[in-house]
Amino acid sequence: MRRGEWTGPTKHTVPGYVKCNLVVLPRADAYDFLVYCQRNPKPCPLVEVTDPGDPEPKMSAPGADLRTDLPRYAVYRNGAREEDVTDIRRLWRDDSVAFLIGSGMTFDDPLERAGVPKVKTWVLTTNIPTIPAGKFHGPVVVTMRCWTPAQAIIACQLTSRFPFYHGAPIHMGDPASIGADLTHPIVGEPLEKIPDGLMPVFWACGVTPQRAALEAKIELMITHTPGHAFITDLLADRICTP
C-alpha cells in the first residue's frame, strides 16, 4: 500500500489482524470528536488517537505512516467530497489528528473459524440517534449480516468479546423496528425482504462517525475510502475486552 501497489479493498484480506476505519481531523475539531466517540462507543470504538501532527500509530502499528499506508483515501472539504487519493502527505498538517476506529471487517475471520460463514454485508441507516457532542451528531449506521438463528447466536457470543470492533450486535430481527430500509442500503444490493429462515444481525458501523463528521462540515477531513481500511499490527484474537 505504501508503494502504491495495492489500492483495492481490504475486506477478507490479511485475516487475523485488526482493521481500522480512519478519520483525520484538525486539532481544533478533535476534542469534540473524541467526546463524540466516548459517548457512542459501539459505532466509534477507538483503537488509537495519534498525537497532533504525528502520522505514526505508535500503539497499533509502530513504524507505519497513516499518510501512505492505506490503499485509498476520501477527502472532504467543508463537507464536500473531492477525488480519492492514495497518499495524503501533501494534505497532512502540523495539527492533523488521526483517529483509528476498529472495523467490523475484523470479525469476519474469527467468526468463520467459529463456524459462522462469511456472508454478504449490507450497510444501512437507522432511526437510532447517536448522542451528540459539540457539532457532531446524526443517526447510527449499521451493518447487516444474515445467518441461521444458531449461527446468529454464536455471532453474538463471539463479538461480545471484542468491544474494540463494535462489540455485540445492537439489534436482531425486524429491520423496520430500527428504521432500516432494505430497499435503500448505503452499501449492498436492495432487498425486498429477509430470506425465510434467516436471522438478520445488526452491528453499529464505523460509517456512523464519518457521516457525523461529514455533516459537521469540517474544514478538512480525510477518511479511508469505504471498504479500504488501515490494517494494524494487532492480532484480532488478542485485542478483546479490556
Next chain:
Amino acid sequence: MRRGEWTGPTKHTVPGYVKCNLVVLPRADAYDFLVYCQRNPKPCPLVEVTDPGDPEPKMSAPGADLRTDLPRYAVYRNGAREEDVTDIRRLWRDDSVAFLIGSGMTFDDPLERAGVPKVKTWVLTTNIPTIPAGKFHGPVVVTMRCWTPAQAIIACQLTSRFPFYHGAPIHMGDPASIGADLTHPIVGEPLEKIPDGLMPVFWACGVTPQRAALEAKIELMITHTPGHAFITDLLADRICTP
C-alpha cells in the same frame, strides 16, 4: 449528599449502582486527559464526559449536579492538595469539564452475589507505566483483593464482562513481579506476605489518572476524596461490554 447529610465513604453503599471516580479539569487540559484515558482504558474507563461548564451528568445520572452530589471532594491547585470540601459550586467554572471514571467499588456487590465474598482492598503502586498523553503520565496504580483460587477464577470471569469499571484483572499472584510493595500500600494496612492458600488479584485502579493529573500540576483540579465516589443511576449489571 446534596443536602450535606452524607459526607462519608461510599464503599459497600447503594449496592447495584455504578460508582464513579470524579476528575474535574479546565477545558484547556481536558483534551490531553481524554486522550490519556483512551490510551489507558483499564485504569481510566470513561463512563461520561460532561460538556464544558455543565455540571449535570446527563447520560449516567440525569438531574444530578456534580458540584454538590458527591459526599466529599479533594481540591488540588498546581498539584498541592487543599482542604476537602463537600460542595464545589464556588470552584466550578464555565470551562470546567467533569470526567466520570468507573470505580472498582462497583463490582464488590455482583461478586458477592456470584459467591465471591467482600474482602479487604489494598491500593498499591506498580512499576507498570501508563501510556503518556501530553502532560499526563505515571505508573499504573492497582487494587488488590485476596481470595481462594476458585474464587479468583470467578472474579476473572465476572469482571471481564464489565470494562466500564476496570474490566478483567491485570495481574494475579506475585505482587513483586509488577513492582507492588505490600509493606507500603497507598490504602490498607502494610502486609509482610500474602496469607498461605490465598491468591491475590490485581485490578487497574481509578487512582491512576488522579495521580497522573496531580503530577501534571494542573492549575485547578477537583476529584472525589478517595473512597467517596459519585453514585450514578446506572444499574451495574446492565452496563457491560459494549
